[in-house]
Amino acid sequence: MTPPAVEARSLSRSFGARAALTGVSFSVARGEIFALLGPNGGGKTTLFRILATLLPPGAGSFSIDGLDAGKEPRAVRKRLGVVFQAPSLDKKLTVTENLALQGALYGLSGAPRDARIGELLETFHLQDRALDLVETLSGGLARRVEIAKALLHAPPVLLLDEPSTGLDPGARRDLVGLLGSLALGGTAVLLTTHLFEEAEAAHRIGILDRGRLLALDTPAALKATLGGDVVAVEAKDENGAPALAASIASRFGAEAGRITVVGPTVRVELPAAHTFVPRLVEAFPGAFKSVTLGAPSLEDVFIARTGRRFREADAAESAP
Amino acid sequence: MSASLALARREIVRFLRQKSRVVGAVAPPLVMWILVGAGFKGSFREDSFGYFFPGTVVLVVLFAAIFATISVIEDRREGFLQGVLVSPVAPSSIALGKVLGGTVLGLIQGLPLLVLVPVAGLKADAAGLLTAAALLVVLAFALTALGFAIAWCLESTQGFHAIMNLFLIPMWLLSGAFFPVDGAPGWLRATMAVNPLTYAVAALRRALGGAAPAFASPALSFAVTIAFAAVTFGAAVAVVARFPAGPAGRSGPPLPEKP
Numbered sequence: 365m366t367p368p369a370v371e372a373r374s375l376s377r378s379f380g381a382r383a384a385l386t387g388v389s390f391s392v393a394r395g396e397i398f399a400l401l402g403p404n405g406g407g408k409t410t411l412f413r414i415l416a417t418l419l420p421p422g423a424g425s426f427s428i429d430g431l432d433a434g435k436e437p438r439a440v441r442k443r444l445g446v447v448f449q450a451p452s453l454d455k456k457l458t459v460t461e462n463l464a465l466q467g468a469l470y471g472l473s474g475a476p477r478d479a480r481i482g483e484l485l486e487t488f489h490l491q492d493r494a495l496d497l498v499e500t501l502s503g504g505l506a507r508r509v510e511i512a513k514a515l516l517h518a519p520p521v522l523l524l525d526e527p528s529t530g531l532d533p534g535a536r537r538d539l540v541g542l543l544g545s546l547a548l549g550g551t552a553v554l555l556t557t558h559l560f561e562e563a564e565a566a567h568r569i570g571i572l573d574r575g576r577l578l579a580l581d582t583p584a585a586l587k588a589t590l591g592g593d594v595v596a597v598e599a600k601d602e603n604g605a606p607a608l609a610a611s612i613a614s615r616f617g618a619e620a621g622r623i624t625v626v627g628p629t630v631r632v633e634l635p636a637a638h639t640f641v642p643r644l645v646e647a648f649p650g651a652f653k654s655v656t657l658g659a660p661s662l663e664d665v666f667i668a669r670t671g672r673r674f675r676e677a678d679a680a681e682s683a684p
Numbered sequence: 685m686s687a688s689l690a691l692a693r694r695e696i697v698r699f700l701r702q703k704s705r706v707v708g709a710v711a712p713p714l715v716m717w718i719l720v721g722a723g724f725k726g727s728f729r730e731d732s733f734g735y736f737f738p739g740t741v742v743l744v745v746l747f748a749a750i751f752a753t754i755s756v757i758e759d760r761r762e763g764f765l766q767g768v769l770v771s772p773v774a775p776s777s778i779a780l781g782k783v784l785g786g787t788v789l790g791l792i793q794g795l796p797l798l799v800l801v802p803v804a805g806l807k808a809d810a811a812g813l814l815t816a817a818a819l820l821v822v823l824a825f826a827l828t829a830l831g832f833a834i835a836w837c838l839e840s841t842q843g844f845h846a847i848m849n850l851f852l853i854p855m856w857l858l859s860g861a862f863f864p865v866d867g868a869p870g871w872l873r874a875t876m877a878v879n880p881l882t883y884a885v886a887a888l889r890r891a892l893g894g895a896a897p898a899f900a901s902p903a904l905s906f907a908v909t910i911a912f913a914a915v916t917f918g919a920a921v922a923v924v925a926r927f928p929a930g931p932a933g934r935s936g937p938p939l940p941e942k943p
Contacts, residue, residue, distance in 0.1 A: 416770050418929055441772040452767035456698045468690030469771035513767070 367430030369394045369521050369552030370415070374424035377410050384410040386575045387424070392568075394520065397543055397553045399566035401662065407575040408556040409449075412525045415554070416446045428521055442470065445519035447511055449526040455499035459490055459509050462498060463516055470517035484512040504535040511542070522546060524555040528562055540565045560662040571666060578669045583662060590660040590668055592635035595644070598653040602628050608651060615647050616640075626673045628653075631664070687773045691781025692788065695752060699789050705751055710793050713743040737804040738888040739861025742881070745794040745824050746856055752786030753831030754844050760930055775924035779832060783920060786828030787821070794820050807893040815891040819909060823884045826913035833919040839931040859885045865897045883908035 368391035377385040385407045392398040402408050413419040415426060417437055426433050433440045453462050460481060467477040485491045488508045498506060507530060514522060524543075528536045543553050543565070555566070563569050564583050571579040571586075579586055597612075599605045609623050609630045621634035634640060637657050645655060667673055699705055717733075717740040724732040759765040768778060795817060801808050808816065831852075838844055856862075858872070859881035865873055876882050877899060886900035887909060896905070 418766065418769055438772045438774075441770060444770065446767070446770045448763060448766055450763040450766075452763045454694065454698070454764050455762070456701050457694065461694075461697070465690050465694055466767070466771075468687050469768060469773050471687075471772070473686060 366394070367427065368392060369396075370398075370426065370428060370554055371430075372411075372415070372424070372426040375411065375414055375421045375426060376423040377414060377419065377421055384575050385414070385421075388572070388575075388577045389424075390570050390577065390580055392521075392552045392554050394552050395547050395550050396568065397547050397555070397566045399563040399569045400554070400556045400572050401560070401563040401569050401666075402556075402558065402572035404558055406573045408558075408572055409525065410575075411572065412523060412556050416444065416448075416523055417441055442517070443520050445514035445517070445522040447514045447522070447524040447527055449529050451506060451510060453498045453506060453509055453513065456497065458495050458497055459485070459501070460494045462509065463513055466513045466516045472517060480516060480518075484515060488512045503530045504532060507531055507535070511539075515546075520550070521552045521554070524553070526557060527555055528557070528559065536562070563662055569662070571669060573666075573670050579665065586662065586665045587660045590633050590664055592633070592660075593637035594658055594660050594664050595632045595634070595637050595641060596654075596656045596658075597630045597632070597644070598655075599628055599630065600651055600653045604628075604651075605630050608648070611648065612644070616644075622668075624667065624671065626667055626671070631667065633660075633664075633668070685777070687771075688777045688781040688784060691768070691778070692785035695755070695782065695785025696788055696792075698755070699752075699792075706793070708747075708751065710744055710797075713740050713747060714797075716740070716743070731805060733803075734805040734894065736861075737800070737806060738885055738892055738894065739856070739859070741794055741797050741820070742823065742859070742861055742885055742888065743856055744797060745790045745820060746827050746852065748790035748793045749786055749824065749827035749831045750844070750848055750852065752789045752828055753782065753835045754841055756782060756832060756835040757838055757841050757844060765930075769928055775928070776921045779829070779917070779920040779924050782832050783825060783828045783917060786831070787824045790824030790828060791820060794824065801892055808891065812891045812893060816888055819884065819887050819891060819906070822906075822909050822913050823888075826880075826884075826909065826916050829913065829916035829920045833916060833923050836920070836923040837927065837931055855879060855881050858882070860889070860897065861885050865900075880908050880912035884912070 370390075370392040372388055372390050375385055375388045376383070388407070388411060390398070400408050400411060410419065414421050417433060417440060420434075428440045428443050431439050431443070454465070457465065463481045463484065464477065467473065467481070472480065485494050488511070490505070490508060490512065493501060493505060498509065501509065507527075511524075511527070514524075522543075527543075528539055531539060540562075543555070547553050547567075555562070557563055566583070568580065568582055569586060570577050597608065599608045605625045605628050609625045612620055612630060612632065613623055619634070619640070620632050622632075624631045632640075632644075641655060641657055645652070663673075717736055721733040721736050724736075756765070759768075798813055798816060801813070834847055835844055838847070858876050858879050860876060861881075865876045865882065868876060882897075883900050883905040886896035887902065887905035890896045890902060890905070900908075
């Protein structure tokens, strides 16, 4: 039996008194795209840096292709391709010089290296910019070079930290397509993201909040854990959401399913909302600013698991 | 090894693409040489140009080493270094790449100054010039390794400037480059005698036909300079192995600036 491409076992890490990561375990198979979804400050970057071998875990361990990173760091590094959120290219070197240097770092040289560089320049449509200094490239182009660089030694595992940072929507679609074809070719792709759309494209998602892995499943399965539809009601009175939630609960009882209050919004989960919404609106005339009905999104999953809206979590966690 | 050579090559390519750095390393010591030499001539010593010349060459090499290794801090801030740190390259190869690159840059800037030997009023034969060149190779390596070991542990280039003013420049001042060891008061003499740079300056001075303090014999001067290079390179490798993530490794993310 082949070992998983990535296997994390109870990874923990704290900085001083602050626990950045607590007991995170998961595994990623070859050919799988795995997204770590969470607000900024939720522990994604710490986990990414541990997996990239930049930071030793405080406790726990992980393996790449069955090789323990603590015991065989060099063998593990050879198998990892790493795309950082911040640029890692030398701006004073050309695209080709950057790729050639990367080759030297991974023990590639001569004709095989040049052939591989040519191949990647073609895949990423960079041939006509190959001899340009990286500092003259646009953000999107430089990002393509970053990914090409990480793939130079054809790693079986690709790690990407917030890969769509600074990309326009078109380039984002290209990226999703690229990751899909890499996975089809057997590469294990692990990415961190705080964008729900990006996570949707993954085969499986791990939701990471406050250093803990709260949920781990396919996007469809995660959404199926919520009952049917989600009705979101925004109260007209900004501070009136809790009172409104109580009124809805007493008026509709068990029919209303699970009710949560997030800021000025009352969220109601229930199996079939199309008959519920007209009665809800009639029951509380003039009390709502807006009412929306939808299938559960990943954001609904996040709210159900944490009781917080994603962007609030973002703001709370990134505050110093 | 090929990784080190590739990293060293990068240093040289970057240097040649930033013209201002060439001027920045060579011009200030030369200007200082001319000003100090002219100012001291007549009032203090007739041979001032010749006297200050070896120290000037050492200062050019020191500045070159500082500029070459200060880039460690920029590499870290701009993100380049993180890509090197996740690669399978050993810490010793990372240090060697940077130090070799800095050594070559120091020599590109320091060696051509030897054509000024006659202008300075010094008399050196071919053997002396070759000895001087060999010494500069070892010294450039040692100073670059020293700068690297310091820069690796610092978060900002401002911090490096502080260390430079507080430590590296005094080290040069107390090397016999600026005033003779023999005339200094006792406590200063003792400091100068334990300063490894004193021996490099003495060896260079002697190779270029000048007089050097007796305690820094030719053999001892070379031995100390080589030992200086070995110790500083050992320190450079040790800091990379011990603190791979640099100064922020102790406090955790975030590291490089986000775009």
